[in-house]
Amino acid sequence: MADVERSVREELDRISPVLDPLGEMFAQAGHELALVGGPVRDAMLGRAHNDLDFTTSARPEETERLLGRWGDALWDMGRDFGTIGCRKGPWQVEVTTYRSESYDPTSRKPVVDFGHSLTGDLGRRDFTVNAMAVSLTDGSGRELVDPYGGVVDLATRVLRTPGRPEDSFSDDPLRMMRAARFAAQLAFEVDPAVVEAMTAMAERISIISAERVRDELSKLVLAPYPRIGLRLLVETGLAALVLPELPALKLERDEHHRHKDVYEHTLTVLEQSIDQESRLADLSGGGPDLVSRLAALMHDIGKPRTRRFVDGGQVTFHHHDVVGAKMTRKRLQELRFSGDTVEAVAKLVELHLRFHGYGDGEWTDSAVRRYVRDAGDQIERLHVLTRADCTTRNRRKAERLRRTYDELEARIARLSEEEELASIRPDLDGTQIMEILGIPPGRDVGAAYKFLLELRLDNGPMTEEAARAALLQWWASR
Known part of the structure; x- marks a missing residue:
């Protein structure tokens, strides 16, 4: 408990440039003010952040007046819920009037009623560890208010x-x-x-x-x-x-236990992908990566729909990657994820099995180029997902898969250095195609472009002269 008290004291001292002037300002205006919720909980956990939540007896219009005098910038998007926000230097502050809120059984939106006491406001909060406050205007300094036992629950x-x-x-x-x-x-x-x-x-x-x-x-x-x-x-x-796709992974086991527990496998893949997130720092800014984690969570959701029992009691999940990608796209769209997130996660789900066609490294350079081309800007996340998808307890098999993927990544790196794989394009652009063939913009230009792109993927870079000759030969053969 002494450690908790020290953590709280140190955090309150750190944020005193906000606590002291706000507490004094609201007190002089005749209102109560308390630091509340997450910041209090996190102070006890030794976590520091600059987003601070307060609750007050003042009504929103009075809070707006007071914060307008003190803050650098003001916003009132939460006014309907009694919340006024402001920024002061590095601090982001939100002050909410004491309230109680409830839902009509048929409504999606809360009905907000303003309250009259700090204890009543804390009683409407979600959990006891979030129902603690530090009172700033009661005349006794920074007093911890914990009417529902949040300190004990935090400790236990x-x-x-x-x-x-x-x-x-x-x-x-x-x-x-x-x-x-x-x-x-x-x-x-x-x-x-x-x-x-x-x-x-x-x-x-x-x-x-x-x-x-x-x-x-x-x-x-x-x-x-x-x-x-x-x-x-x-x-x-x-x-x-x-x-619903997640609990659906808890498939009934076949009598011979010929396939993994897909649900447990999925949770393990998620954890193993998290272990590799340092590889994705350029994409995620160094923090947790939502796209990678969603892809791990969704990568096998096509299995329940594609499970088939074949001779000898074997179980197959043919095309669960393609089916899973469609299911992923539908579910994430229904949850209103951004279009970019939906497409990135669906692409990873669709490609997560592609590596297993690599076998013992017999892919041609053309196949490697296509692997990179199809993954596009998701290639690093695909590396993470593919490696995480190995949950076998057979150490020899796991090591063989790891070495094989190491080899594939090395080949990708070599070809990327030689050929700029990340931006593969035909050796002739659309303007050159039209000039060489003497044709206007249209469908034929697109067909020619596609032909040259496939040629580039198969053979690697070509000289302009060789690409011109191949294009003319293709055009003449049509």
């Missing part, structure tokens, strides 16, 4: 709701997904009563908009321990409603 690493979980989830069903997300972020145990309520009320998630579900799912997938949160979604039935 348990997620509980301040009141009955049924009431909390009825007010905002998205909190059921937040339970899974916080479990994945903090590696906390979820209280059995919370799990029971999530299971009983899972269907209520259907009133939440796809965008809010997407945001929570993304935060869960990007967390340090996504397996924990994903398991909870599956076990409570929430996954069947928001990501």
Whole structure:
């Protein structure tokens, strides 16, 4: 506990350039103000950040007036929910009026009622570890307010709701997904009563908009321990409603156990892809990579639809890559992911088996060029996914696959250096094609361009003279 107190004290001292002037300003105006929620929790965990949440007795119009005098920039997009935000130097601040919010059973949007006390405001929050505050205007300095036992739950690493979980989830069903997300972020145990309520009320998630579900799912997938949160979604039935392809991977085992547990395999692939994320620093900025993690999560979702039993009890999943890519595109679009994310993840799912045609390295340079061409700007993520997809316990087989992929990457690097594989184009452009063949823009130019691109992939770079001769010969043969 002494370590927790020291962490809190150090963090409050660090953010005092915000706490002190804001507390004084609101107090002089006759209002209460408290640092609340995530910043308080993270201070106890020794985590520092510059996004600070406050709650106040002031109404939004008064908060706007006060922050307008103090901040460098002001925004009020959350006014309908009682929230006014501002930036002050490196700090981003949001101040929300004491409130209680609840959902009409048929509505996607909360009905907001402003409250009158800090304790009441904390009681409406999702979990006890987020229902702690540091009061800044009560005359006693920075006093910790913890009416629901958040400190103890933080120490024992348990997620509980301040009141009955049924009431909390009825007010905002998205909190059921937040339970899974916080479990994945903090590696906390979820209280059995919370799990029971999530299971009983899972269907209520259907009133939440796809965008809010997407945001929570993304935060869960990007967390340090996504397996924990994903398991909870599956076990409570929430996954069947928001990501049904995941629990569908829990295939009935065939009597001879001739295939892997696809569900467990998928979670392992996700973890193994996370272990390689340092390779993707240029794409992700050095943090968790959403596209790579989603691709790992979705790469085998085509298996349930393509599973077939053949002679001898063998199991096949022919074309599960192509089927899975279509399913991935449909699911991510329904969850309102961006078009770029949808296409990148679907491409990786469709290509994740391509390497297994490489065998013992007998691919031609032409095949390697096509592998790079088809992967495009997702080639590094494809490397990560393909390596992560090896979950065999047979060390000899795993080592052979690793060496083979090492060889493929070395060949890609060599050809890239020699031929600029990342930007493969025909040796003649469209203007040259039209000049040589004496034709106007149109379908024939596109056909000629495609012919020259295939020639380039097969043979590597050609001189302009050789490409011209090949083009004329192709044109004459049509």
